[in-house]
Amino acid sequence: xxxxxxxxxxxxxxxxxxxxxxxxxxxxxxxxxxxxxxxxxxxxxxxxxxxxxxxxxxxxxxxxxxxxxxxxxxxxxxxxxxxxxxxxxxxxxxxxxxxxxxxxxxxxxxxxxxxxxxxxxxxxxxxxxxxxxxxxxxxxxxxxxxxxxxxxxxxxxxxxxxxxxxxxxxxxxxxxxxxxxxxxxxxxxxxxxxxxxxxxxxxxxxxxxxxxxxxxxxxxxxxxxxxxxxxxxxxxxxxxxxxxxxxxxxxxxxxxxxxxxxxxxxxxxxxxxxxxxxxxxxxxxxxxxxxxxxxxxxxxxxxxxxxxxxxxxxxxxxxxxxxxxxxxxxxxxxxxxxxxxxxxxxxxxxxxxxxxxxxxxxxxxxxxxxxxxxxxxxxxxxxxxxxxxxxxxxxxxxxxxxxxxxxxxxxxxxxxxxxxxxxxxxxxxxxxxxxxxxxxxxxxxxxxxxxxxxxxxxxxxxxxxxxxxxxxxxxx
Amino acid sequence: xxxxxxxxxxxxxxxxxxxxxxxxxxxxxxxxxxxxxxxxxxxxxxxxxxxxxxxxxxxxxxxxxxxxxxxxxxxxxxxxxxxxxxxxxxxxxxxxxxxxxxxxxxxxxxxxxxxxxxxxxxxxxxxxxxxxxxxxxxxxxxxxxxxxxxxxxxxxxxxxxxxxxxxxxxxxxxxxxxxxxxxxxxxxxxxxxxxxxxxxxxxxxxxxxxxxxxxxxxxxxxxxxxxxxxxxxxxxxxxxxxxxxxxxxxxxxxxxxxxxxxxxxxxxxxxxxxxxxxxxxxxxxxxxxxxxxxxxxxxxxxxxxxxxxxxxxxxxxxxxxxxxxxxxxxxxxxxxxxxxxxxxxxxxxxxxxxxxxxxxxxxxxxxxxxxxxxxxxxxxxxxxxxxxxxxxxxxxxxxxxxxxxxxxxxxxxxxxxxxxxxxxxxxxxxxxxxxxxxxxxxxxxxxxxxxxxxxxxxxxxxxxxxxxxxxxxxxx
Numbered sequence: 001x002x003x004x005x006x007x008x009x010x011x012x013x014x015x016x017x018x019x020x021x022x023x024x025x026x027x028x029x030x031x032x033x034x035x036x037x038x039x040x041x042x043x044x045x046x047x048x049x050x051x052x053x054x055x056x057x058x059x060x061x062x063x064x065x066x067x068x069x070x071x072x073x074x075x076x077x078x079x080x081x082x083x084x085x086x087x088x089x090x091x092x093x094x095x096x097x098x099x100x101x102x103x104x105x106x107x108x109x110x111x112x113x114x115x116x117x118x119x120x121x122x123x124x125x126x127x128x129x130x131x132x133x134x135x136x137x138x139x140x141x142x143x144x145x146x147x148x149x150x151x152x153x154x155x156x157x158x159x160x161x162x163x164x165x166x167x168x169x170x171x172x173x174x175x176x177x178x179x180x181x182x183x184x185x186x187x188x189x190x191x192x193x194x195x196x197x198x199x200x201x202x203x204x205x206x207x208x209x210x211x212x213x214x215x216x217x218x219x220x221x222x223x224x225x226x227x228x229x230x231x232x233x234x235x236x237x238x239x240x241x242x243x244x245x246x247x248x249x250x251x252x253x254x255x256x257x258x259x260x261x262x263x264x265x266x267x268x269x270x271x272x273x274x275x276x277x278x279x280x281x282x283x284x285x286x287x288x289x290x291x292x293x294x295x296x297x298x299x300x301x302x303x304x305x306x307x308x309x310x311x312x313x314x315x316x317x318x319x320x321x322x323x324x325x326x327x328x329x330x331x332x333x334x335x336x337x338x339x340x341x342x343x344x345x346x347x348x349x350x351x352x353x354x355x356x357x358x359x360x361x362x363x364x365x366x367x368x369x370x371x372x373x374x375x376x377x378x379x380x381x382x383x384x385x386x387x388x389x390x391x392x393x394x395x396x397x398x399x400x401x402x403x404x405x406x407x408x409x410x411x412x413x414x415x416x417x418x419x420x421x422x423x424x425x426x427x428x429x430x431x432x433x434x435x436x437x438x439x440x441x442x443x444x445x446x447x448x449x450x451x452x453x454x455x456x457x458x459x460x461x462x463x464x465x466x467x468x469x470x471x472x473x474x475x476x
Numbered sequence: 477x478x479x480x481x482x483x484x485x486x487x488x489x490x491x492x493x494x495x496x497x498x499x500x501x502x503x504x505x506x507x508x509x510x511x512x513x514x515x516x517x518x519x520x521x522x523x524x525x526x527x528x529x530x531x532x533x534x535x536x537x538x539x540x541x542x543x544x545x546x547x548x549x550x551x552x553x554x555x556x557x558x559x560x561x562x563x564x565x566x567x568x569x570x571x572x573x574x575x576x577x578x579x580x581x582x583x584x585x586x587x588x589x590x591x592x593x594x595x596x597x598x599x600x601x602x603x604x605x606x607x608x609x610x611x612x613x614x615x616x617x618x619x620x621x622x623x624x625x626x627x628x629x630x631x632x633x634x635x636x637x638x639x640x641x642x643x644x645x646x647x648x649x650x651x652x653x654x655x656x657x658x659x660x661x662x663x664x665x666x667x668x669x670x671x672x673x674x675x676x677x678x679x680x681x682x683x684x685x686x687x688x689x690x691x692x693x694x695x696x697x698x699x700x701x702x703x704x705x706x707x708x709x710x711x712x713x714x715x716x717x718x719x720x721x722x723x724x725x726x727x728x729x730x731x732x733x734x735x736x737x738x739x740x741x742x743x744x745x746x747x748x749x750x751x752x753x754x755x756x757x758x759x760x761x762x763x764x765x766x767x768x769x770x771x772x773x774x775x776x777x778x779x780x781x782x783x784x785x786x787x788x789x790x791x792x793x794x795x796x797x798x799x800x801x802x803x804x805x806x807x808x809x810x811x812x813x814x815x816x817x818x819x820x821x822x823x824x825x826x827x828x829x830x831x832x833x834x835x836x837x838x839x840x841x842x843x844x845x846x847x848x849x850x851x852x853x854x855x856x857x858x859x860x861x862x863x864x865x866x867x868x869x870x871x872x873x874x875x876x877x878x879x880x881x882x883x884x885x886x887x888x889x890x891x892x893x894x895x896x897x898x899x900x901x902x903x904x905x906x907x908x909x910x911x912x913x914x915x916x917x918x919x920x921x922x923x924x925x926x927x928x929x930x931x932x933x934x935x936x937x938x939x940x941x942x943x944x945x946x947x948x949x950x951x952x
Contacts, residue, residue, distance in 0.1 A: 196903045446683075
């Protein structure tokens with residue numbers, strides 16, 4: 001297995017493809033002021049939260065306001081064979097939004113309407129630019145919520161494209177389980193529908209789940225139907241400090257193996273607690289900590305919490321500290337969601353190289369503890385947070401982007417972590433996607449045969465390779 | 477929308493493809509007695525539980541015992557461009573196993589080993605010929621179970637291939653949610669792996685879910701990793717009789733909309749209760765009935781049951797009758813699983829045309845009650861059972877297979893039911909698959925664009941169309 005060096009990762013940009021003047025002129029004619037070539041706009045759309053900073057921006061940004069806009073943009077791009085990179089809010093951690101082969105950015109953030117809430121069926125249909133918080137605002141009055149919550153207030157389109165998850169996935173699943181149906185514009189500019197609002201179906205190939213996680217390389221989603229859940233009758237959130245990361249991890253493993261339906265089970269290490277305290281003005285004890293939440297009837301919530309408290313105590317965990325009011329809970333989870341940004345801010349000017357391995361729960365301690373020891377030995381500042389109930393955790397190695405040595409050290413740690421996770425029957429990416437950064441890891445994980453199959457599908461659906469080219473795998 | 481007539485459905489067989497003598501000779505050389513051309517064996521592999529009876533059997537049956545056998549059979553078939561139809565236990569309801577374009581049957585029933593139980597991770601890896609009951613036998617001693625339960629004791633390979641579900645899907649999901657990883661042999665005879673044992677992943681295209689539900693047209697599964705669940709601490713099963721189907725349906729709708737985590741919620745109509753009583757020697761009250769099961773802690777089970785009993789009472793339901801002992805529960809659910817066979821036996825010599833629509837729960841009453849009225853008016857004997865908690869139900873129209881008129885009447889009912897379900901944002905098939913019978917319905921449901929995309933994927937992965945050709949959609 002080879003860790004991709006920055007030059008490996010960015011090599012595809014040497015294939016910068018031509019963006020013909022006639023194409024830009026046709027875009028301007030069709031879209032008027034909704035097509036921008038201003039440098040500031042292009043630069044804003046040519047970067048994301050990944051550690052890659054030196055890619056030229058796209059040639060133009062088209063702001064789509066409806067499905068017809070997306071279809072027309074793609075038809076023009078198909079005609080001129082120009083790359084198109086869908087853009088939501090720009091919170092990708094893996095370089096998905098970088099124009100490594102040139103082309104245009106297709107910004108769907110103005111497609112931000114909630115199209116229909118079907119409270120009786122626990123479904124909602126939204127445009128791709130709607131963010132996760134906006135979905136929740138739209139359905140709260142019906143007593144419903146949408147659980148998937150990556151750290152950023154990401155767009156639903158971006159979350160579907162990366163098969164995102166977050167803190168509630170341990171109980172409610174990921175975008176894989178929670179997208180019911182899609183409207184998608186193909187590479188040819190045709191509008192198709194996948195799935196229905198029925199809860200289950202055996203009607204042909206599962207195109208919905210083929211699109212979910214395809215990172216903008218197979219189509220552009222223009223409508224997304226999501227599952228919703230009734231707001232639980234009772235919710236209790238608690239923090240629990242532990243003498244070591246290992247104690248917190250072992251508490252998690254036992255909780256999951258006992259089948260306790262915990263709704264959230266998040267690990268944050270002492271460094272992250274420190275950063276979160278500073279960023280969110282909290283006074284959490286600066287020790288390894290589990291943040292937990294329990295959902296259900298009042299009796300069931302109490303039962304779950306008592307069981308987990310007992311398990312934690314056996315591993316040396318302190319008494320639970322409860323976030324009892326909705327405001328306390330919101331403050332706690334907002335702080336958790338901001339942990340990434342808090343940690344990055346703790347080292348001014350740094351960029352984070354973020355890992356995303358996920359392993360079977362029985363392998364969590366093996367995978368995580370050895371990696372902590374390696375990171376400690378390296379001297380690189382880092383933070384560690386994890387959706388440990390799912391076996392998924394993130395190191396953020398905080399590097400000086402201008403230091404080749406720090407980057408190399410961090411990539412070597414990342415490399416060893418992924419090798420360890422794959423040997424333990426896990427995956428290199430639990431929720432962030434492959435993007436630019438994990439293309440080599442994907443091949444190591446699935447083998448060449450599976451990547452060849454992905455490539456054959458890509459070739460069949462996008463023969464001119466115009467949809468977000470140079471991501472997930474190379475076509476040449 | 478056009479209901480497929482039997483001749484429409486079977487038209488693909490006019491493309492019977494050549495099975496060269498040299499191919500059969502090569503199979504015999506490679507497989508010896510594990511390759512049979514005996515007529516009885518071929519006939520047994522050339523039919524299933526579908527209403528189509530007049531298709532010639534495959535030219536040979538290969539009994540695979542390992543992945544290498546499957547790979548070698550596919551390599552030979554690819555070389556001679558001969559169709560290959562994977563075969564598990566033969567319980568398809570949709571004609572999946574019929575050799576409509578000739579070729580061979582690839583029987584994987586001897587690949588029946590449970591390869592590894594990972595109790596700590598709640599996963600099991602099996603060969604495709606293992607049946608659902610065998611999985612449960614293998615994991616019971618670890619306190620675990622596998623919930624997916626189509627009526628027949630189907631093979632896990634067949635269940636994955638049709639994206640099957642059953643009575644527990646309302647709580648535990650379908651094969652879509654419960655297959656974690658696969659080993660698959662491609663149309664070229666290459667062995668690939670999809671997914672890992674990690675609970676979630678964003679590692680490239682979701683090939684696992686592309687294969688699940690692809691009905692043997694994209695690859696042959698040779699290893700399947702499934703999710704398992706802890707046996708619930710408490711289980712209670714109950715039946716409840718209602719004055720009408722409508723009352724039972726409305727009880728279901730309210731139960732689901734309230735978010736009560738009921739584990740099973742099955743409707744059976746009076747005709748089915750009668751058939752079940754006769755077949756399984758039970759004394760259930762011969763009225764429309766819900767069969768329910770509740771899983772959880774003792775307190776939670778009691779809470780759920782009380783809530784549903786209150787809802788049922790508001791709709792005129794009788795008091796719950798409890799199946800208290802494990803033996804009583806097993807008898808009840810075995811009777812439910814045998815409902816199909818019991819009903820078919822109630823009219824000697826008949827074949828069942830089985831419907832499989834699934835609609836959003838708020839549309840269930842609209843879809844189901846109008847279809848009951850139409851079926852009653854038609855005079856065709858029928859039974860009605862349903863996984864109504866999912867919005868999924870099955871009419872079985874019991875026709876004399878030699879009566880063109882009965883077949884036509886049943887197909888017309890089926891046609892109107894599917895049209896109604898699609899208008900209500902549902903699907904033509906909740907769990908049985910498309911096979912031969914629903915190819916026209918699939919196009920009506922998804923639109924030509926989505927079928928074109930499926931066809932492009934099929935063309936890319938199986939350019940000679942050797943994997944179960946003539947199913948799901950036509951390639952020409």
